[in-house]
Amino acid sequence: MSLIIVNMIKYVIKRLALSVLILFGVSIIIYGLVRIKPGLDFIQTKFYAQMQLDSTGEVALMVEEQRELYGLTAPVFEGYLVWLNHILHGEWGNSFIFSVSTGEVEYLVDDQGNPVLDSEGNQLTKPISSSNVLDIIKDKSRISFIIALIATILQFAIAIPLGITSATKQYGVVDYSVTVLAMMGISLPSFFFGALLLRIFSIQLGWFPYAGLTDPNSGLPVFIDNLHHLVLPITVLVILSIGGLMRYTRTNMLEVLNADYIRTARAKGLSEHKVIYKHAFRNTLIPLVTIFAGILPGLFGGALITETIFSIDGIGQAAYRAVTQGDIPFVMAYNLFLSVLTVIGTLLSDLMYAVVDPRVKLVGGKK
Amino acid sequence: MSEFEKEVKEEKELNVLEEAKSELYEEVSLSDSAKVVSPGRMVLRRFFRSKLSLVGLVTLFIMFAFSFIGPLLSPWGEVEMTGDYKWVTSILPHQIVVTEFNEETGMDEQVTYIFFEVSDPYKVYSKTLPSWEHIFGTDQYGYDVFTRLMYGGRVSLLLGFMVIFAEVIVGLFFGSLSGYFGGWVDMVIMRVVDVFNCLPGLPILMLAAAVIDSWGVPARVRIYYLMAILTFFGWAGIARLVRGQILGIRELEYMLAAEATGLSTRRKIFKHIIPNVMPQIIVQATLGLGGIILTESTLSYLGLGVPFPYSAWGTMISSTSGAAGRDILQNYPAIWVPAGVCIVLAVLAFNFIGDGLRDAFDPKMRR
Numbered sequence: 001m002s003l004i005i006v007n008m009i010k011y012v013i014k015r016l017a018l019s020v021l022i023l024f025g026v027s028i029i030i031y032g033l034v035r036i037k038p039g040l041d042f043i044q045t046k047f048y049a050q051m052q053l054d055s056t057g058e059v060a061l062m063v064e065e066q067r068e069l070y071g072l073t074a075p076v077f078e079g080y081l082v083w084l085n086h087i088l089h090g091e092w093g094n095s096f097i098f099s100v101s102t103g104e105v106e107y108l109v110d111d112q113g114n115p116v117l118d119s120e121g122n123q124l125t126k127p128i129s130s131s132n133v134l135d136i137i138k139d140k141s142r143i144s145f146i147i148a149l150i151a152t153i154l155q156f157a158i159a160i161p162l163g164i165t166s167a168t169k170q171y172g173v174v175d176y177s178v179t180v181l182a183m184m185g186i187s188l189p190s191f192f193f194g195a196l197l198l199r200i201f202s203i204q205l206g207w208f209p210y211a212g213l214t215d216p217n218s219g220l221p222v223f224i225d226n227l228h229h230l231v232l233p234i235t236v237l238v239i240l241s242i243g244g245l246m247r248y249t250r251t252n253m254l255e256v257l258n259a260d261y262i263r264t265a266r267a268k269g270l271s272e273h274k275v276i277y278k279h280a281f282r283n284t285l286i287p288l289v290t291i292f293a294g295i296l297p298g299l300f301g302g303a304l305i306t307e308t309i310f311s312i313d314g315i316g317q318a319a320y321r322a323v324t325q326g327d328i329p330f331v332m333a334y335n336l337f338l339s340v341l342t343v344i345g346t347l348l349s350d351l352m353y354a355v356v357d358p359r360v361k362l363v364g365g366k367k
Numbered sequence: 368m369s370e371f372e373k374e375v376k377e378e379k380e381l382n383v384l385e386e387a388k389s390e391l392y393e394e395v396s397l398s399d400s401a402k403v404v405s406p407g408r409m410v411l412r413r414f415f416r417s418k419l420s421l422v423g424l425v426t427l428f429i430m431f432a433f434s435f436i437g438p439l440l441s442p443w444g445e446v447e448m449t450g451d452y453k454w455v456t457s458i459l460p461h462q463i464v465v466t467e468f469n470e471e472t473g474m475d476e477q478v479t480y481i482f483f484e485v486s487d488p489y490k491v492y493s494k495t496l497p498s499w500e501h502i503f504g505t506d507q508y509g510y511d512v513f514t515r516l517m518y519g520g521r522v523s524l525l526l527g528f529m530v531i532f533a534e535v536i537v538g539l540f541f542g543s544l545s546g547y548f549g550g551w552v553d554m555v556i557m558r559v560v561d562v563f564n565c566l567p568g569l570p571i572l573m574l575a576a577a578v579i580d581s582w583g584v585p586a587r588v589r590i591y592y593l594m595a596i597l598t599f600f601g602w603a604g605i606a607r608l609v610r611g612q613i614l615g616i617r618e619l620e621y622m623l624a625a626e627a628t629g630l631s632t633r634r635k636i637f638k639h640i641i642p643n644v645m646p647q648i649i650v651q652a653t654l655g656l657g658g659i660i661l662t663e664s665t666l667s668y669l670g671l672g673v674p675f676p677y678s679a680w681g682t683m684i685s686s687t688s689g690a691a692g693r694d695i696l697q698n699y700p701a702i703w704v705p706a707g708v709c710i711v712l713a714v715l716a717f718n719f720i721g722d723g724l725r726d727a728f729d730p731k732m733r734r
Binding site for chain 2: 021025036183184188189192195198199203297305308309320323326331332343346
């Protein structure tokens, strides 16, 4: 037992080291992408007009500070190291277009340093807003996470039973229709499906609101109102991702159903229900665990297109706006954030695989 | 010898040949009761047995005819506004020479005038409803939707094929290097592949497209940059597939035989390994084609793909986005629904064909 644990720890350490290496590579590519641009760098481009108008030199100073952060004053390789150093210290840069309130307040003081009081003697405060990209990611990913969580749960709840039915009744009517529908789901572009849903259910039938997250005129409790707004986006997410999972379940189930132990179970005279759900399904779960690798970035990373179509103020829409408005600091951070999630997700899924399937041995040292 | 006699003679000769052939054939089939079918034939037969892959093939064929032959027959151009013009618009300069009286010299002189017949239509028929003249009506700029669908198909299909071709070449190269040589070559290439696999798909493409945007690449050339980006971020999957296949093939007996006969490395790779990896790659490439078309149309939808005024399916759907697109979304489904249907059909066709090919190449997988 202890050997297994030691092996596991060794394995995790090895994988972590590998992950760091991978993230290192990812950061090189992301930094390289912003640096290959000829001419002015992105911060100069962004503030060029302001710098021309500004006579006090304040803007120029700020721009210089920003450029320092991204190592833009140095040659590419040196600049990368400077930037990496800042990243490792948690200074991910400031977004050009977003700012969020941090929840903290600043107590107002006058020139002499005395607190400013209102008529009732309370000290006046001012909310502090931050445009640090990390704060923005944290703030915006909340709603995205809720949406993705509901969508993921629904997706599993629908896809797995369908996949199983499809496998147990292979080449039946159910199987064919489910396969074709799954295929259609995979082939649908989210922006088209979203527009279609909006057109039919929001504009024509008026069942669901057109955009956003809340509607002050709806008269519903806030929670219900939010859910009402989320029906269409979640439908898009579920329908689009259900196909892959369903096909995956089906393939695995078919494989398991051909195994010897299923024949044994049937030979013992177990009921078909028991064979399918007790013997076959549990073994199907093993490969399903690998899917978790893909889920983690999906959960926190937001749905770029869907959020944009339904105007949900999540991280996906933020990323879209950032790209279209040239907010490169945010886009860089967002890409890095997603890569970190992917790396963690892959690591977790491999670990889970070992936990679920005792046949899988984690190798700590050399293979 | 008259013409007729010549023909008769030739026919006789042919008949003799035919008879000899059929005799030979009969002999073979008598002595060998089992019919000899080449592996390629078997694959083809299995492929055509599946109805879905047939549907896919026919759909694709129609799409190709529509996009590549259609524009030749269409009375409208890709960027031809439908409107009332005062003059026929032409971008070619006209040159006329007139004799004019020159006041300074007091003599008649030949003066050359060069002018362009450029006239904006004084009335643009934008957003017209479907009619016989415009099968899907015109869009918000007065372009014929049906014709632009054809041109959009050209972009999507061509770009898809070019990108997948490039990806396969690059993936094959690195994958076979990695799988065949192993050791540190494998180590380095696979870590790079890991890095590319961890990059978030759409956001990194958006970042790259935005960077290219800021270079000010001319509209016509942009599509090549787009291809380069898609290939750059897409080859890793194929490289990994090739490597996995080669690792398996390397251990097989025929490779041992190839080794024993003293074949050169080059010959082993190109004559013995790659042909055996090809089926998997073809399947992967076909399925990947659908994915590339989806990605391209998503980028176009976001305004980062094929630039205006050139047509792309994604761009046609993007006319529904935002407050300005509300009218089109609500009242002019003929502008955007056909484009969406085209995307779905194209992707679906590639997926069906890919699935059919996979089953055809590997009958084990199916049963």
